[in-house]
Amino acid sequence: MGKKSRRKGPDRQGGGKKQRMPFVARTFEGLPGEGDWIALREFVPSGTADVALADGTTVQVCSLLPGNGAAIRRPDGDIWVGLQVQHNFGDVSRDLAHMIETARETEPGNPVPVTDPGVGPRLQELIDPSSSFDVAVHDGFDFWVAGTDAEGSDALAAANDSISPTERLSSVDAAYWTRMGDRRYLRWVVTEDEGKVLDAFARLHEADADRLGDGTRLIGMFRAHGLLVPVWEMEDSVPDGAGPLEEPLAAVKKRLDDALADTSDLTSAQRNVRNGLASRQVTIR
Numbered sequence: 001m002g003k004k005s006r007r008k009g010p011d012r013q014g015g016g017k018k019q020r021m022p023f024v025a026r027t028f029e030g031l032p033g034e035g036d037w038i039a040l041r042e043f044v045p046s047g048t049a050d051v052a053l054a055d056g057t058t059v060q061v062c063s064l065l066p067g068n069g070a071a072i073r074r075p076d077g078d079i080w081v082g083l084q085v086q087h088n089f090g091d092v093s094r095d096l097a098h099m100i101e102t103a104r105e106t107e108p109g110n111p112v113p114v115t116d117p118g119v120g121p122r123l124q125e126l127i128d129p130s131s132s133f134d135v136a137v138h139d140g141f142d143f144w145v146a147g148t149d150a151e152g153s154d155a156l157a158a159a160n161d162s163i164s165p166t167e168r169l170s171s172v173d174a175a176y177w178t179r180m181g182d183r184r185y186l187r188w189v190v191t192e193d194e195g196k197v198l199d200a201f202a203r204l205h206e207a208d209a210d211r212l213g214d215g216t217r218l219i220g221m222f223r224a225h226g227l228l229v230p231v232w233e234m235e236d237s238v239p240d241g242a243g244p245l246e247e248p249l250a251a252v253k254k255r256l257d258d259a260l261a262d263t264s265d266l267t268s269a270q271r272n273v274r275n276g277l278a279s280r281q282v283t284i285r
Contacts, residue, residue, distance in 0.1 A: 019119045021091035026226030028093065030124045033133030035174025035189035035227070037061075041083040041092075042224050043187060044176060045163045046138040052131035059100060061133075066144055071099040071112035079103040087114050092225070093122040100126060137168050137176075167242035171250040177242040184234040186212065186245055189227055192260060197228045200259035202266060202274035209255050212248035213238070220280040 028037040033049065040047050040063040047063045057079070065072060065082035072080050081099055089095055098117030106112050140160030145153070169175040174189035190197050201221070204210040210218045215235035221228045238244060266274060 020089070021094045021117075021119055021122075024091060024093065024226075027091070028123070028225055030129070031127060031133070032129065032131050033135070033173070035191045036133055036135045037083070038189045038225050038227060038229075039174050039176055039187070040135065042229075043178075044135075044137060044166055044168075046141055046143075046166075047135050047168075048138065048143065049133050049135045051133055052128045053100070053126050054128050057104075064141070066141075067111075069111050070114050071103050073103050073106040073108050073110055073112060075109040077108045085114075089116055091122065093124065094120060097121050097123045097126050135168055137166055139163070139165075165240075169242045169246055169249060171246040172253050175249055177245060179240060182236075184238065184240065186216075186232045186234070186249070187229050188249065189224065189229050190256075191227060194223070194226065194228050196260055197256075198274055198278060199266060199270075200256050200262075201228075201230065201277060202270045203259040203262065204252070204255055205277065206267070206270045206273045210252060212245055212252060216245075216248070221277060222281050 026034075028034045028041075031037055032051065036049065040049070040061065044063045049061050050058050051061055052058055060078065060080045062080055062082050064084045065080060068085060069082055070085045070087055071082060074080060079100060081096060081103070083096070087095060094117050098120060099112055099114070100123075101121070102115070103112045140163055141156060142160070145156060164178050164180045166176055166178045169177065169186075172188065174191065175186060176188075177184065177186050179185075192200075198221075201210060201218075205218060210230075212232055212234075215237040216232050219231055219233045221230045223229070234245075
């Protein structure tokens with residue numbers, strides 16, 4: 001083997017392994033719509049949002065693509081990126097940025113191959129910080145095949161049948177109502193410091209001020225990409241859909257903002273509540 005072939009490239013370290021991006025707790029911090037990125041990545045079954053890159057290109061971000069694909073270059077040249085994918089090379093933001101970079105070099109009409117991205121630009125370096133990120137929640141996956149022969153196919157019908165009805169609230173950012181079987185939930189990605197949010201919810205919960213009205217209760221929280229996602233469950237008496245929860249959640253947000261601004265020490269009762277919330281992690285998918 002010649003000397004040239006033995007040299008390490010700029011993205012390689014000893015042993016010929018690619019360098020890894022350093023761990024970042026808040027994967028999507030700094031992006032427009034940070035909370036919605038997390039929601040599409042973690043629990044919205046069928047949602048899309050367009051985002052503008054710094055070079056003027058528009059990319060459609062999708063919760064899910066056909067076959068759980070990571071990205072596709074559409075026949076018209078458009079780039080679609082899927083968030084609910086299995087690949088994870090250490091930094092999701094870098095992974096997704098690499099898919100966009102690779103899509104630019106992929107022939108239109110083809111899926112984008114998944115490869116180890118190594119060290120390189122993250123989404124925060126590719127996306128125009130002034131871009132909008134307006135999420136559209138879909139009843140199914142018909143947007144995958146709109147205008148093609150696959151419309152109305154059995155495979156598409158099966159995919160649509162698997163979806164839990166989901167609606168995005170408009171009164172606050174990154175809050176989504178969903179129905180799973182005969183149970184209804186609201187999940188809200190709160191884009192404030194995790195520790196401060198936990199303190200604030202301890203204050204609210206101890207004062208019974210975290211309810212969304214009669215027939216609702218905060219059942220816990222889960223962590224996602226460095227942020228907390230509180231989860232409420234609704235009883236049968238609460239009507240379906242996001243509409244009935246808009247004003248109650250806006251009121252909770254106001255109380256949460258006040259609690260976040262409170263810098264006094266937690267009381268003993270509030271600390272107990274905080275410990276309970278921290279230990280009661282829930283998973284609702």
